Amino acid sequence: MTSDYAHWETVPTRWKDNDVYGHVNNVVHYSLMDTVINEWMIRTAGFDPLTSDSIALCVESHCEYKAEVSFPDTIRVGLRIGRLGRSSVRWEIGLVRGSDGALIAEGHFVHVFVGRDTRRPVQIAGPVRTAMEKLETP
Known part of the structure; x- marks a missing residue:
């Protein structure tokens, strides 16, 4: 399970x-x-949501719940990219209970990058794209 995701928090x-x-x-x-x-x-890709020419809008989200978790446990959140398009990215996320490593949920978010002012799709480019490519799953 932990090897399925490139980044963990x-x-x-x-x-x-x-x-x-x-x-x-x-x-x-x-x-x-x-x-x-x-x-x-x-932190990793250097994206600045306050000053960047583009912003990422969530156009789809999904979560499938597998098990419970309660305070005061921790949650390990795994992140990978399932699909990196020209202007969109599908983030895939796994949530794992810290106390025993049980999978508690799997989900995804789809972001479309758009111009801050135009709200029209723009290409994901530069350092952000380069960093994202490192999270892509085979």
Whole structure:
């Protein structure tokens, strides 16, 4: 499982993440996926969401839940790229329970890069594309 993803982040759950059923609520899974993707783009690929000529818009997201996780456990979030197109990228994410390594969820986000002002698709180029190519799965 861990070899299936090129990049990993460990994220602690928070007290407020648990819902009335005693486990981390589904919206937290999506938030973690989005956070790890964007943190990777900013820190590793050098993408600046505030000043870049292009921005990444989420046009599709999906999450399949496999097991529960609860505070105070940690979640390991694995990231890879399943498809890198001219202007779009399909991020694939695995969430693993820190305490025992169980797969708790798998999901994906599709981002389309568009011009900040035009909101029309633009090519993913330069250092961002080069960094993304390193996350592509065979």
